[in-house]
Amino acid sequence: MNRIGVFGANGRMGRALLEVISQDNNCQLSAFCRTGSDLIGFDLGPTTMGAKGPILLKSEQNINHNEIDVLIDFTLASGLKNHLADAVKNKTAMVIGTTGLTENEMLALEQASKTIPIVFARNFSVGINVLLSLVKTAATTLDENIDIEIFEAHHRNKIDAPSGTALAIGEAIADAKGWQHDKVAKFDRSSDEVAKTQNEIGYSVLRAGDIVGEHTAYFATMGERLELTHKASSRITFAQGAVRAAAWLKNKPPGLYTMQDVLSLHD
Structure with a gap:
């Protein structure tokens, strides 16, 4: 028991x-x-x-x-x-x-x-934890000349942004790439006047309605894009x-x- x-x-x-x-x-x-x-x-x-x-x-x-x-x-x-x-x-x-x-x-x-x-854990969903393993594989297998972005959406009352889960995804990718997450994480580009590099992880956040939780890791290069997504409905x-x-x-x-x-x- x-x-x-x-x-x-x-x-x-x-x-x-x-x-x-x-x-x-x-x-x-x-x-x-x-x-x-x-x-x-x-x-x-x-x-x-x-x-x-x-x-x-x-x-x-x-x-x-x-x-x-x-x-x-x-x-x-x-x-x-x-x-x-x-x-x-x-x-x-x-x-x-x-x-x-x-x-x-x-x-x-x-x-x-x-x-x-x-x-x-920042997220106890079994699916999210499988996703954490998948993003590591993507990060180490795909071409080095790739853009990495993370998008997350939650309900209007969620306080922290980006979510802990989004950060966990970014940290998993950074770990797989041998990067220090805090040095490559990009939370705001509003004052940037230069093109992004391939040595950064960008974050985007949406807060609206009653969204339980959605997370997508994007791996994009010229000619193709891999999107790994998890959506929680409850x-x-x-x-x-x-x-x-x-x-x-x-x-x-x-x-x-x-x-x-x-x-x-x-x-």
């Missing part, structure tokens, strides 16, 4: 996680919301597909770590800091999908992974990947893992 706790269970991603976990007979669920929320004690069971009973929202301040194997966190960075500290104190494994982390927040995550096992796909990661992470030694590890997609 995989005993999973979900932070931010009343949010959009949290609800998707509850649905996936509730339909898995090999999972035991605990649902948490922020301390002080008016929703503490609210029953999400009747609104969750697959729920076989009540799902009472508990305060994240009252976690019984003896009843949980893995905590899943897709909340904001401000909440992750406390969640991570509490998990380290109680030696509880974590699956983390929070995006937009600063360099210092990433360092804190790496430090925590010396004590507990953590799966961190947050369920991210939730399924996160729950898969939680099952995989159970009883793993401390360390910082990725979905590439979970899916055995490493070179």
Whole structure:
């Protein structure tokens, strides 16, 4: 039995996680919301597909770590800091999908992974993680004289831009090419007065409506263009990947893992 706790269970991603976990007979669920929320004690069971009973929202301040194997966190960075500290104190494994982390927040995550096992990914979709492998192949196989661009689209409320997933795609390409991503990433050409070079990765962003997530990596040269695209139509796909990661992470030694590890997609 995989005993999973979900932070931010009343949010959009949290609800998707509850649905996936509730339909898995090999999972035991605990649902948490922020301390002080008016929703503490609210029953999400009747609104969750697959729920076989009540799902009472508990305060994240009252976690019984003896009843949980893995905590899943897709909340904001401000909440992750406390969640991570509490998990380290109680030696509880974590699956983390929070995006937009600063360099210092990433360092804190790496430090925590010396004590507990953590799966961190900017995108838990299995399809996206296959895409990360495909862009590496494209980057190392196609002609050197090629233009590389990344386009991403999300809903109007997404804050970080480019998305963490778009950056992960760019970082995978840069790694395959032997480039330092921060030196080749191009986020704004509005002040450029010269033609682009083939030693850069351009990013384009769209925010509109309720788009769940679309990402395309373009590899273009004279006469041909390769487009590798992933489109998500539901947050369920991210939730399924996160729950898969939680099952995989159970009883793993401390360390910082990725979905590439979970899916055995490493070179």
